[in-house]
Amino acid sequence: DAGITQSPRHKVTETGTPVTLRCHQTENHRYMYWYRQDPGHGLRLIHYSYGVKDTDKGEVSDGYSVSRSKTEDFLLTLESATSSQTSVYFCAISETTGVGAEKLFFGSGTQLSVL
């Protein structure tokens, strides 16, 4: 299994509080991604990173920010959590983009509940 660790695995928080989810990899892969998974929507890309300090927005980036200060860590921050951000969040990594980028390795997910 690819070395991807997401923390925490579960979190319950209140509306308006800041939340940070962490993704840590031991594979030294360049590309890292944050997805959210919701019933009826499948997986949607929030943000991704193509290197240290290089990040870009996905299709559902509003309300989220990310940071990548080291190759192995990719942080997802909800500055002020809302109930619509209740979801399962998955981190994924890939070694390359272009051909081969389809080989994403996923973490086990973080279940976030915003009350």
Added chain:
Amino acid sequence: GDSVTQMEGPVTLSEEAFLTINCTYTATGYPSLFWYVQYPGEGLQLLLKATKADDKGSNKGFEATYRKETTSFHLEKGSVQVSDSAVYFCALYSQGGSEKLVFGKGTKLTVNP
């Protein structure tokens, strides 16, 4: 833009039944097509792929053929097992298009003994 449409679930089958999960796509550029599987409580993992028209991807008894003329990539298995119970995602990667992996909404499969 790039998009994937999967058949709505959930799908419930008896063990040893034949499985088909339909997937169609719209893509710019030159798409490669994939099926990912998510077992309960886990992240997604790549099940099979096809990178050009008429290619057949296969793994663990599952097959899918890349049909450019019908823009389809349907997943099939001749005899499902209880252990195949999972959520299945069709996905595409379009070289020269969005150049991101785009997922369908997923189809939940439950296989009963």
